[in-house]
Amino acid sequence: MSGTSITPSACYRDPAAAAAWLCAAFGFEIVVQIDAPDGAPANCHYEIGRDQARIAIGGRWADWTAVPDGTVTGWLSVHLPDELGADGLDAHCAHARAAGAVIDAEPADEFFGARRYRAVDPGGHRWSFQVQVREVSRAEAEEHLGIEIARWE
Known part of the structure; x- marks a missing residue:
C-alpha cells in the first residue's frame, strides 16, 4: 500500500453474519476474510468494501469494543x-x-x-x-x- 489510508472498524456480536448482512443490504463485498479457527467471534477479522473504501468488521474482543450503555457516538x-x-x-x-x-x-x-x-x-x-x-x-x-x-x- 502506498500513501495514507484510514480504515474505520465496527465490532459486532457475530461479525461473520454482520459482514454478510452489510454486503447484502448496502452493496459492499468482502475483501478480507479471516475466520476464527476456534469459531470465537473475537478471533476473526473481515474487511468489507466498495471501490477504494474499506471498513473492518470484527468481534467484541475487549470491553471497550462494546458501548456499555448503548450510546453510539x-x-x-x-x-x-x-x-x-x-x-x-x-x-x-x-x-x-x-x-x-x-x-x-x-x-x-x-x-x-x-x-x-x-x-x-x-x-x-x-x-x-x-x-x-x-x-x-x-x-x-x-x-x-x-x-x-x-x-x-
Whole structure:
C-alpha cells in the first residue's frame, strides 16, 4: 500500500453474519476474510468494501469494543459514486430497507449539495449514505450556515 489510508472498524456480536448482512443490504463485498479457527467471534477479522473504501468488521474482543450503555457516538459515512444520482440513492435506500435496515432519515436533498439517507444496521451501528447531486460554492454554504467557513478544500 502506498500513501495514507484510514480504515474505520465496527465490532459486532457475530461479525461473520454482520459482514454478510452489510454486503447484502448496502452493496459492499468482502475483501478480507479471516475466520476464527476456534469459531470465537473475537478471533476473526473481515474487511468489507466498495471501490477504494474499506471498513473492518470484527468481534467484541475487549470491553471497550462494546458501548456499555448503548450510546453510539459516531457513525459510518459512505459517499457513493455521484453517477448513481438521486434515483440511485433512493433505490439504495429501498434495497437497504428491504434487507432489514432501519431507516432513521429518509433520502433528502441537503444544503451542501448531497442527497443523503441514514440507516441503522441490526448491530445498532449507524450509517449515512450520500451522493453529490449539485455543486455548492463556499459562498452559498456560508450564506446558508450564517457563518464564515474557516477552511474549504
